[in-house]
Amino acid sequence: MAELKLNNNDAQIELAESAEYSDTIGKKLKIFWRRFRKNKLAVISLFMLIFLYMVAIFAPLIAPYDPDGTADDVMMADMAPSFHSYQSDVTGEMKTYAPNYFGRDELGRDVFSRCVYAGRISLTVGFVSVAIFITIGTVWGCIAGYYGGIVDNIMMRIVDAIMSIPTMPLLITVMALFKPSIYNVMIVLGLTGWTGIARFVRAEFLSLMKRDYVEAARCIGARDRRIIFSHVLPNAVAPIIVAATMGMASAILSESGLSFFGLGVQPPTASWGNMLMNAQELSTMVEAPWKAFYPGMLIFITVLSFNFVGDALRDALDPRLKQ
Amino acid sequence: MEKLLDIRNLRTYFYTEDGVVPAVDGVSFYIKPGETLGVVGESGCGKSVTSISTLRLVPNPPGKIMEGSEIIFEGTDLLKLSEAEMRKIRGNKISMIFQEPMTSLNPVFRIGDQIAEVLLLHQGLNKAEAREKAIEMLKLVGIPRPEKVVDDYPHSLSGGMRQRVMIAMALACNPRLLIADEPTTALDVTVQAQILDLMNDLKKKVNAAVMLITHNLGVVAESCDRVVVMYAGKVVEEGDVYSIFEDPKHPYTVGLLKSMPSAVGGQDKLDSIPGVVPNPLNLPKGCRFAPRCNKAMDICREKQPGLTVLGEERTVRCFLYNREDGVK
Numbered sequence: 001m002a003e004l005k006l007n008n009n010d011a012q013i014e015l016a017e018s019a020e021y022s023d024t025i026g027k028k029l030k031i032f033w034r035r036f037r038k039n040k041l042a043v044i045s046l047f048m049l050i051f052l053y054m055v056a057i058f059a060p061l062i063a064p065y066d067p068d069g070t071a072d073d074v075m076m077a078d079m080a081p082s083f084h085s086y087q088s089d090v091t092g093e094m095k096t097y098a099p100n101y102f103g104r105d106e107l108g109r110d111v112f113s114r115c116v117y118a119g120r121i122s123l124t125v126g127f128v129s130v131a132i133f134i135t136i137g138t139v140w141g142c143i144a145g146y147y148g149g150i151v152d153n154i155m156m157r158i159v160d161a162i163m164s165i166p167t168m169p170l171l172i173t174v175m176a177l178f179k180p181s182i183y184n185v186m187i188v189l190g191l192t193g194w195t196g197i198a199r200f201v202r203a204e205f206l207s208l209m210k211r212d213y214v215e216a217a218r219c220i221g222a223r224d225r226r227i228i229f230s231h232v233l234p235n236a237v238a239p240i241i242v243a244a245t246m247g248m249a250s251a252i253l254s255e256s257g258l259s260f261f262g263l264g265v266q267p268p269t270a271s272w273g274n275m276l277m278n279a280q281e282l283s284t285m286v287e288a289p290w291k292a293f294y295p296g297m298l299i300f301i302t303v304l305s306f307n308f309v310g311d312a313l314r315d316a317l318d319p320r321l322k323q
Numbered sequence: 324m325e326k327l328l329d330i331r332n333l334r335t336y337f338y339t340e341d342g343v344v345p346a347v348d349g350v351s352f353y354i355k356p357g358e359t360l361g362v363v364g365e366s367g368c369g370k371s372v373t374s375i376s377t378l379r380l381v382p383n384p385p386g387k388i389m390e391g392s393e394i395i396f397e398g399t400d401l402l403k404l405s406e407a408e409m410r411k412i413r414g415n416k417i418s419m420i421f422q423e424p425m426t427s428l429n430p431v432f433r434i435g436d437q438i439a440e441v442l443l444l445h446q447g448l449n450k451a452e453a454r455e456k457a458i459e460m461l462k463l464v465g466i467p468r469p470e471k472v473v474d475d476y477p478h479s480l481s482g483g484m485r486q487r488v489m490i491a492m493a494l495a496c497n498p499r500l501l502i503a504d505e506p507t508t509a510l511d512v513t514v515q516a517q518i519l520d521l522m523n524d525l526k527k528k529v530n531a532a533v534m535l536i537t538h539n540l541g542v543v544a545e546s547c548d549r550v551v552v553m554y555a556g557k558v559v560e561e562g563d564v565y566s567i568f569e570d571p572k573h574p575y576t577v578g579l580l581k582s583m584p585s586a587v588g589g590q591d592k593l594d595s596i597p598g599v600v601p602n603p604l605n606l607p608k609g610c611r612f613a614p615r616c617n618k619a620m621d622i623c624r625e626k627q628p629g630l631t632v633l634g635e636e637r638t639v640r641c642f643l644y645n646r647e648d649g650v651k
Contacts, residue, residue, distance in 0.1 A: 149384060212427035218380050220414030220441040220492070234431040 035316035042312030045305035052302060056119040063113035064098035068268040071108020078288040079104040081111075103290040105278060115294050118270040122302070125186055125271075126252040132190025134244050137197025138233070144198070145205025146228050156202065159195045167192055168257065175263035182271075185264045189251050197243050204236040211235075238317035242310050249306035256299050272299045326353040327532050328377070328396050328500055334389040335369075335376045344603045346372040346386075348556035354500065359526065359533040361547035361564070363540065363579070367600055369556040370536045374502045377401070377534075378417060379409050397499065415445040418493040420522075422505040424485035428477035434461070435473030438492050445496050460491035463528075464521060483514035487521065494525055501526065502534045507542060519546055540583050544568060549636065552576050555601055555611040558630075562637040572639040574616045610642070618643060 037043060055062055071077060073090035081103040087096050102111035144155040174188050208214065209232065217231045252272075258264035259273025260280075267274055272295040279291035335347040347369040354360045362370050375381055376388055379401060394401040396417065401409065418441075421427040428437060438460055439453035448456065454473065461469035464487040477485060486506065493501055503522065507515040523546050526533050535547060543550055543564065550567045552560040552575065560573040571577045578596040598615035601607055607614055613623040622642050630638045631645040 212421050212423050213429040215380070216419075216421060216427045216489075216492075217429070218413065219378060219419040221410040221412070221444055222414075222440070223410065231429055231432075235429070 032316055036312055039308075039312040039315065042308045045308035045312075048301060048305045049309065052119060052298075052305075053123060055116055056123050059116045059120055063110075063116045065110035065113040067109065067113045067117040067270055069109065071104060074108070076104055076108040077106050078291075079108070080288075081290050102294045103288065105275075105288070105291050111275075111290060111294055114270040114275060115272070115298060118272045118275055118295065119298065121182060121265055121269065121271040122252055122255060122273070122299070125182065125189070125255040125265075126248045128186040129189035129193065129251045129255075130244050130247045132186065133192075133194035133247065134197055134240065136190070137194035138201050138240060140194065140198040141201025141203075142205060142228050142233060145202035146209065146224065146232070148206075148209075152202070156199070159198050162192070163195045167254070171254065171258055172261060172263055175258060180258075180263045180266055182265050182269070185255055185258060189254055193247060193251065193254075197240070197247070200239060200243055201236060204239055205232060208232050208235050239314075241317065242314040245306055245310035245313055249303040249310070252299065252306070253303055272296075325356070326395075327356045328394070328534075329353040330373070330377070331393040331395065333373065333376055333392045333394065335372050335381055335392075336387055336389055337385045338387065339385055339604075342604045345556050345606070346603065347376060350553070350556070350558050352551045352558060352561060354532045354534060356499070357526075357530055357532055358548040359523070359535055359546055361543040361550040362534060362536045362553060363538065363543055363550060364553035365538060365600055367555075367603070368553045370538075370553055371504055373553075374419070374504050374534065374536055377502065378413055378419060380413075411445070414441045414493075414498075415496045416498055417500045417502065418496070418498040420486070420489050420493050420501065420503040420506045423509050424482050424489055425509065427489060428485055430477055432476075433473070434475050434477065434480070434488055437477075438473075438488070438495055441492055441495050456495065457491075460495050461488070463494075463525065464488070464491045466491075482510055483518065486510060486514075486518050490518075490522060490525065494529055494531070497529045498531055500534065501531045502536070504536045505538070506535075507539070508537075515542075516545075522546070540579060552579070555603065555606065557611060557640065558638075559612065559641070560639045562633075566637060572633065572644060573612075573641050574618050574643070575612050578615075610640075 071079075072095075073088070075090070079100055081101060083099050083101060085096055085099050087094055089095070098110075100110050100112065102115060105111055105114070140155060140159070144152045170192060171188055175184060178184050214227060214231060217227045222231070255264055255271065256273030256276065259271045260277045262274070262277060265271035265274055267278075275295035276292055276299075279288070279295075284291055330353065331351050333347055333350045334345065337344040337346055350369065350373055352360070352362075362373065364370050372381065372386075376392075377394055377396075379388070381388060388402060392402060396412070401412070404412070428434075432440075435454055435457045438457035439448075439450070442448050442453040442456055443450070446453075446456075458469045458473050461472060466472050466484060466487055472480070472484075477488075480488065490506075501522075506522065507518050510518060519542060522533065533546075535542070537543060547564050549563050550561070551558055552567070552573065554575050560567065560571070560576045562572075567576065568580065571580055575596070578594070581594040582596060584593060596615055597617075601611055601614065607624070609622070609624040609626055610616070610619070610628050613619045616623065620642060626642075628640050628642045629645070630640050632638050633644065
């Protein structure tokens, strides 16, 4: 095979790479990144998400105040945002206070610190519940799609049944029955969210099962389990990653929703959702809008970023869109 | 000589919404150790279904191998084995090469891992040994730089190369029988001959028998010892390759041979067999070839012809050779 000269033309590099003999994971990543990079919005979103996760991880270093610590003086409640540090002697001695970037809430807690710590909760809930529902949904879809026939029929009818239950009322009922806590939120979101993935993986299996290499795997005497998990599933990984990314956005939204109704993460632990709940009186919007604005904005940015990244991943990973 | 594979009265039916399709309807033939048997026929005549029935991989439902069929391999009836025992035969004693090399390798596996898989499953080798053996197999099928290719993914290989890899995979465990389902159809003409030569060479080396399924008579002439001609789910003629080419008996075989382009003598136009393969849901009452046959007689449209033995290893299913004998 003649060596193709590489230049900055993307198409030519791709051609050369797919035709050349060597092929490493690194090169695959390079090709993937080249496609992903074309979507500028997604790249910004990706960095945004990385930034948010870093902030969550390093929360104690970033937050200037204890997120649950009330102010030293009642006068400090609902203080407006400011970028200046200030001094006060309300405790009897002169003390310097760090700036309240996002202001203070009705108990005088620093909204910025609360937002930073709440990010830990919200992002963890998203991550863990997605991990749970991807696992359940993938295994469910694999089995239904692989065995087909009556097994498929029964399993998918169960999925249909679960899908026809409205999620929010179900979540509210379940959370009311059990003690509302961050762990229960993760488990409940995980146990209710998997149906979409199951359908998706099943559909993917139905089409992949017709490939010759699956027949070839049978011909060499491979067991069902091996065919499902080593031969077929790796070919369905790209759409699962996309679904997981999108699922992350919806899990964070659901968590916020539950917390807003007071059925999710319990105060004083902050989550973006329950910070919104705290700020729900009409007077807040007039007198201290920052209590609602910042957590709301963070939910909005996070969900939007996940969706943009999910879209771009689909475009970059889908082999059918290869030029 | 003893028979390696003896298929007796194989019937594989598919139960579709429109009715029962008898894709393979009472097929019997055998393969001796080390020989190459060509199974010839038009698309849809049941060649491929016969081969997947042999490995018991007919999708069920809708397909079903009917009661009374026997597939005897080295003395045991494969249809009576458990699924676990069958798995030990697939890839080990009987292996298969597919038509489409582009799609029969899993795109997410390295070449070496795909060959190693069959060795890990059947030969009890460890990973390092399997890799060594995979490189050795790649060398055997004539792939350049096998130490490098073993770590490549399938998409970096050409169709001919991939078919070589498939052959390496199929022969890795020294099978007794290799089923090749139109192994050269999807390849360039120049590569076809190379692949056939390679198969014939290696088959002798490992002393395997080959069931070569094809609709290409040139391929048959080049590599087969004996030929089975199938039409609409039935064997219509069987014989050694010389007698089939020199002295075809069944009008269908005659038609097939006539419709082959010849290298000598400039033909203006290729002969073809008039008509189309009958709809398997609505087969003719008598001989299945009768509607297209230029020698059809009244009896052909009324009764199904039985097999007539013409000589040693030479049979034909046609009333021209035995007018009295007819089934149903």
